[in-house]
Amino acid sequence: MTVVLTLAVLALVAIAIWQMTKIFELSQLKADQSRAQIANDNDNKNNGYLLFAFMVFTYLITIFSFWKYSKFLLPDASSAHGEEYDYLMLVSFVIIFIVQFITQFLLHYFGYKYRGREGQKALFYADNDRLEFIWTIIPVIVLAGLILWGLYTWTNIMDVNDEDDPLIVELYAQQFNWTARYGGADNVLGGANVRMIDIDRANVLGLDESDSYAADDVIVKELHLPVGRKVNFKMRSQDVLHSAYMPHFRAQMNCVPGMTTEFSFTPITTTAEIRQNSEVVDKVKRTNKIRAEKNVKITEENRILEAHGEPTKELLDSWEYDYILLCNKICGKSHYNMQMKIIVETQEEYEAWMKTQQTFGQTMASVQ
Numbered sequence: 001m002t003v004v005l006t007l008a009v010l011a012l013v014a015i016a017i018w019q020m021t022k023i024f025e026l027s028q029l030k031a032d033q034s035r036a037q038i039a040n041d042n043d044n045k046n047n048g049y050l051l052f053a054f055m056v057f058t059y060l061i062t063i064f065s066f067w068k069y070s071k072f073l074l075p076d077a078s079s080a081h082g083e084e085y086d087y088l089m090l091v092s093f094v095i096i097f098i099v100q101f102i103t104q105f106l107l108h109y110f111g112y113k114y115r116g117r118e119g120q121k122a123l124f125y126a127d128n129d130r131l132e133f134i135w136t137i138i139p140v141i142v143l144a145g146l147i148l149w150g151l152y153t154w155t156n157i158m159d160v161n162d163e164d165d166p167l168i169v170e171l172y173a174q175q176f177n178w179t180a181r182y183g184g185a186d187n188v189l190g191g192a193n194v195r196m197i198d199i200d201r202a203n204v205l206g207l208d209e210s211d212s213y214a215a216d217d218v219i220v221k222e223l224h225l226p227v228g229r230k231v232n233f234k235m236r237s238q239d240v241l242h243s244a245y246m247p248h249f250r251a252q253m254n255c256v257p258g259m260t261t262e263f264s265f266t267p268i269t270t271t272a273e274i275r276q277n278s279e280v281v282d283k284v285k286r287t288n289k290i291r292a293e294k295n296v297k298i299t300e301e302n303r304i305l306e307a308h309g310e311p312t313k314e315l316l317d318s319w320e321y322d323y324i325l326l327c328n329k330i331c332g333k334s335h336y337n338m339q340m341k342i343i344v345e346t347q348e349e350y351e352a353w354m355k356t357q358q359t360f361g362q363t364m365a366s367v368q
């Protein structure tokens with residue numbers, strides 16, 4: 001790939017130098033000598049056709065990209081607000097696509113229609129109030145509509161409140177991992193501050209041990225959420241700016257050192273259900289096919305390595321689809337791998353899992 005890019009750069013530089021010398025030569029020629037270098041009607045016509053060809057190329061590559069790469073998009077939203085969010089995005093895309101299609105056509109068509117012709121002078125056309133009114137008012141109405149709808153959707157999504165008894169979960173970001181904390185039986189998070197972090201005593205989130213709300217808090221490395229229950233997330237960061245990104249739930253919020261940020265959503269599809277989604281099934285099949293092909297190669301390599309008495313490589317596991325929390329701010333060298341698995345399950349499964357977890361109080365008692 002680097003070789004191809006280098007060659008492309010070299011070729012472009014060569015063309016640029018060639019064109020520059022041509023311009024220089026032209027500027028040196030006398031008027032009658034340079035006549036042969038000026039574009040004639042035929043040249044202009046050919047350039048007009050090339051314009052059309054370029055337009056067809058842009059249309060085709062757009063259609064091709066939709067057809068070929070749509071499978072890489074996320075599956076249906078797994079949160080209650082996600083459907084509205086996706087619909088807003090879809091409508092915006094459709095409008096942009098239609099406008100792009102029409103304006104590109106007009107641009108290329110008029111480029112061709114008014115190509116240079118021998119003896120023809122361009123028309124000087126100062127202004128036309130009606131035309132200007134039309135091309136101002138239509139974008140104003142469409143954009144105002146989209147923006148108002150967007151603002152309304154945004155306000156709805158960002159309205160973090162305590163109605164409907166939400167589950168309170170803290171997402172704690174640090175270079176380069178996530179930790180989640182539940183409020184415990186009382187569903188209230190105990191006070192915490194980075195200054196109270198005590199690694200020796202396993203108080204990794206800096207919980208206030210004197211706060212009675214902290215004792216029953218549950219700290220975990222895998223986020224479990226009961227389906228259908230609203231979750232209010234409280235985000236904290238220990239070191240730099242991170243961003244809690246949960247793409248399947250159409251959720252993202254910055255984690256800022258020194259303050260608590262919030263986001264709220266209701267998961268509506270369990271992990272078991274999303275694995276049945278036909279797009280997800282296809283994606284898993286494709287990925288595991290690639291892994292199986294790689295494993296064939298690794299096995300062959302291992303045979304040679306074994307024969308030489310060298311350590312062998314590990315085979316790739318088959319992949320299962322999971323929801324995921326990612327960091328979406330470039331926060332350092334291992335940013336790319338800053339993630340946590342999210343499991344959405346039934347209320348019963350969630351409760352059974354929660355029972356197996358230790359509370360903060362229990363962990364503190366065990367280290368004392």
Ligand SMILES: [Cu+2]
Pocket residue numbers: 173174175176241242243327328329330331332335338
């Ligand atoms: Cu990060």
